Amino acid sequence: MADAMLPANDSHTFDGARTALLIVDLQNDFLAPDGAYARGGATSAAAAALPPRVAEVARVVKAAGGMVVASQFTLWPDARGEPMIAPHLLQLRPFLQRGDFAPGSKGQANVAELDGLIDVAFAKVAYSAFFNTQLDWVLRHAGIDCVIVCGIVTNGGVASTAREAHMREFHTVVMSDGCAAFKESVHAASLADLATIADILTCDQVVAGFNYPRTARHAS
Numbered sequence: 618m619a620d621a622m623l624p625a626n627d628s629h630t631f632d633g634a635r636t637a638l639l640i641v642d643l644q645n646d647f648l649a650p651d652g653a654y655a656r657g658g659a660t661s662a663a664a665a666a667l668p669p670r671v672a673e674v675a676r677v678v679k680a681a682g683g684m685v686v687a688s689q690f691t692l693w694p695d696a697r698g699e700p701m702i703a704p705h706l707l708q709l710r711p712f713l714q715r716g717d718f719a720p721g722s723k724g725q726a727n728v729a730e731l732d733g734l735i736d737v738a739f740a741k742v743a744y745s746a747f748f749n750t751q752l753d754w755v756l757r758h759a760g761i762d763c764v765i766v767c768g769i770v771t772n773g774g775v776a777s778t779a780r781e782a783h784m785r786e787f788h789t790v791v792m793s794d795g796c797a798a799f800k801e802s803v804h805a806a807s808l809a810d811l812a813t814i815a816d817i818l819t820c821d822q823v824v825a826g827f828n829y830p831r832t833a834r835h836a837s
Contacts, residue, residue: 633681641768646724657712767795
């Protein structure tokens with residue numbers, strides 16, 4: 618596998634019909650100025666810059682006949698309408714409250730830059746996009762054997778999802794500049810660790826792997 622700081626070369630190629638772009642948690646409550654995390658002061662400039670970059674790759678994947686799937690971290694309400702929050706998450710993010718990441722809410726929705734690009738969106742309750750979801754079923758029934766993982770955060774949802782994709786024997790790619798963490802040092806360390814189980818490629822290298830000229834990213 619390529620070193621995380623020196624991504625694999627541009628010769629990497631993808632079969633569009635067998636490839637899915639897996640976008641982890643690019644949602645309003647994480648990224649929007651009026652979202653839950655912004656309200657709590659938990660923001661990241663690197664994460665905020667991801668949506669347009671990921672959207673460009675999504676357009677290329679779809680043009681090549683590939684699939685775009687996106688997870689939506691969700692806080693399901695209990696019988697009283699209060700969000701069911703894992704203890705470790707509540708300790709880490711004590712600002713989370715009723716309505717945050719609620720099913721069907723604006724906050725739970727994927728960011729506007731991805732409108733019209735997502736083929737399948739699905740709720741998740743833990744770091745991995747595979748845990749207690751139908752993602753594996755969707756990918757296999759769509760004939761997918763390669764997943765390109767991106768989103769937030771590199772050391773959380775992205776890492777957990779990439780590792781589980783690898784364990785499920787999908788060819789796994791992580792886009793180095795298509796994901797972000799709250800600290801650059803954590804982002805870099807996570808990519809270095811993931812390089813043992815995934816190909817680490819830049820967004821431009823992924824685009825080149827579909828044999829599309831770089832200007833094609835802006836064609837649709």
